[in-house]
Amino acid sequence: MLSAFDIFKIGIGPSSSHTVGPMRAAQQFASALEQGGLLERTARVHTDLFGSLGATGHGHATDQGVILGLMGDAPDTVDPATVQPRLALLRKTGQLALLGRHAIVFDRVRDIVFLGGQSLPEHPNAMRLTAYAADGAVLSARSYFSVGGGFVVEGGTAPPASAVQRNWPWPFSSGDELMAQARASGLSVAGLMLANECAWRPEAEVRAGLLRIWQVMQDCVQRGFGIGNPLAATPLPGPLHMRRRAPELHRELTQAQQGAADPLAAMDWVNAFAMAVNEENAAGGRVVTAPTNGAAGVVPAVMHYYARFVPGASDEHMVDFLLTAAAIGMLYKANASISGAEVGCQGEVGVACSMAAGALAAVLGGTPAQVENAAEIGMEHNLGLTCDPVGGMVQIPCVERNAMGAVKAINAARMALRGDGSHYVSLDTVIRTMKQTGEDMKAIYKETSLGGLAVNVVEC
Structure with missing residues (x-):
């Protein structure tokens, strides 16, 4: 655990x-x-x-x-x-x-x-x-x-016993076990996670810590938009001289609010949130691993979507969102990998998409079965995603890939909520498949910049 x-x-x-x-x-x-x-x-x-x-x-x-x-x-x-x-x-x-x-x-x-x-x-x-x-x-x-x-x-060390021997009230190491514990307890995934977190620290400390995580995510988006951050007007570091796009997109979207309604404006905002985080990450700014830096924009973008476009969103919902997302991320960490160097970007943006999809389904009122279904959909359609950063920089295709992952997570949650939670492919199955796919993937597609876009895009 x-x-x-x-x-x-x-x-x-x-x-x-x-x-x-x-x-x-x-x-x-x-x-x-x-x-x-x-x-x-x-x-x-x-x-x-x-x-x-x-x-x-x-x-x-x-x-x-x-x-x-x-x-x-x-x-x-x-x-x-x-x-x-x-x-x-x-x-x-x-x-x-x-x-x-x-x-x-x-x-x-x-x-x-x-x-x-x-x-x-x-x-x-x-x-x-x-x-x-x-x-x-x-x-x-x-x-x-x-x-x-x-x-x-x-190398050559094992985790200290104190890190693993705790009195977990609802332990789980697989998606099936997580669902079984939810049925046995009558708790939500977030409720299970909160009870387990209290084996580490008091509940008030857990909630305060998670709200601090949320605040850092919000601050990162603001900096990425250029608010109070003069460096946002400069290109990202490195030989690509890639310009930041989030500040301009934020200005355009803010101005557009005063004009005619755009039915897809929410999608534009999700793109802006994700790109703001990952451009700030590429510049060496303060971010939150979610579950990695390369995929740091997906979860915050979906949380910002929820806060901006869903009536009644509150800090309590954000705590539940992070607890649910963490439970899903733990399953990937324990049973597969979240390392792009080990399994490609399916282990980074793919896992982030799965985490965000399940968490959004949860705060939108989904049952644990619907949460598991959303998380499975989020990964199923990221299987095989390679990690091929151009020039070894976390910029192309990473910044846009986070935006795509966030939009995909929202769609996965909505698809799951339109069903009753029953589905053919389990979360455990898709996690196992992701691990096998990563093992079969050539090393040139696993964060080495020796294949894919990294060798087919000329650096200027």
């Missing part, structure tokens, strides 16, 4: 697997040096990035994540506005302060090596950090795996 706060984590862009995960790993490594009494003896830290981290790490700012983690920054607390000035100072001085305290000589090119052609067997998102003494002796060497959504696993 995971927590909703494992699925929804506050961090920065552009990638949960390639930026947030490596930041967490590097911070853990530096903390381990301190705990082992090795921090003051460390003269140099070297990082090797393997597999997908090495192949698209430049475009995904993986080296930036490593540097920030070594400095002691955490994804949920680092101020995005300070990142580039601090990196500029590092380039100028050639010195990095481990955990903000112990200065070492650091050369970004020498000390972070991208090895996209090499892989470690445990996972395609792998990294190895090595600390050296002044005489060149190895003080510590550890491997870490960024397994999706900002989750990090250290």
Whole structure:
């Protein structure tokens, strides 16, 4: 069993697997040096990035994540506005302060090596950090795996017992078990999740934490629209020089409200919400993994749709939305993957679409069976979705893909609510199929930028 706060984590862009995960790993490594009494003896830290981290790490700012983690920054607390000035100072001085305290000589090119052609067997998102003494002796060497959504696993370690041994009132590890618990308890999916969350922390803290997640999502959309964010007028970082489209779309939609009614205006707003989040993510801004950064726009866009276009929407509904979405996301995390490097974008935007579809069905009054049906529809029509970012940047096709995923989630929820919850393909079946499809997918379509659009679009 995971927590909703494992699925929804506050961090920065552009990638949960390639930026947030490596930041967490590097911070853990530096903390381990301190705990082992090795921090003051460390003269140099070297990082090797393997597999997908090495192949698209430049475009995904993986080296930036490593540097920030070594400095002691955490994804949920680092101020995005300070990142580039601090990196500029590092380039100028050639010195990095481990955990903000112990200065070492650091050369970004020498000390972070991208090895996209090499892989470690445990996972395609792998990294190895090595600390050296002044005489060149190895003080510590550890491997870490960024397994999706900002989750990090250290090589050769197991989860602490305290993380898994809890008195869950309604435990579940599959969609069928989730439905069985709903029938046995008479609770909604959100009700089950809330009861389980209270095994971690008090109910008031759960609700406050989820509303904070919702607030960060709202703030992200506002920044993406350019409200209070002067950087929204500049192109996204990187060689593509891709212009932001969400601010202009927001202005057009706001002005259009005063004119003739457009029956599809809601769809335009959903596109705007999703693109605002993912353009902000691509720029390194503050986002929420949902369940990953690359798919961070889908769930917030559908929540904004609900808040804007459904009468009576309230904070209580938003808590239920996030709890339901988290329950669905946990099933994918436990039984398949949410890593684009492991199963392609079906594990990112596909999972986000499934989560948002089920959650929207829930807050629109759907039964647990209809929620499960909506989640299944959301994934069934994302099966086989590849991860082929142009230039290794989380921009093309990622920004538009989130908008498409959000619209698809709304449609999936509406389809499920038009039925009685009975359907031929179960959520467990589609999760199992997604995993098998990802295993069969060639590596060039799994966040390596070696296939698909990544090789058929000329970078300008």
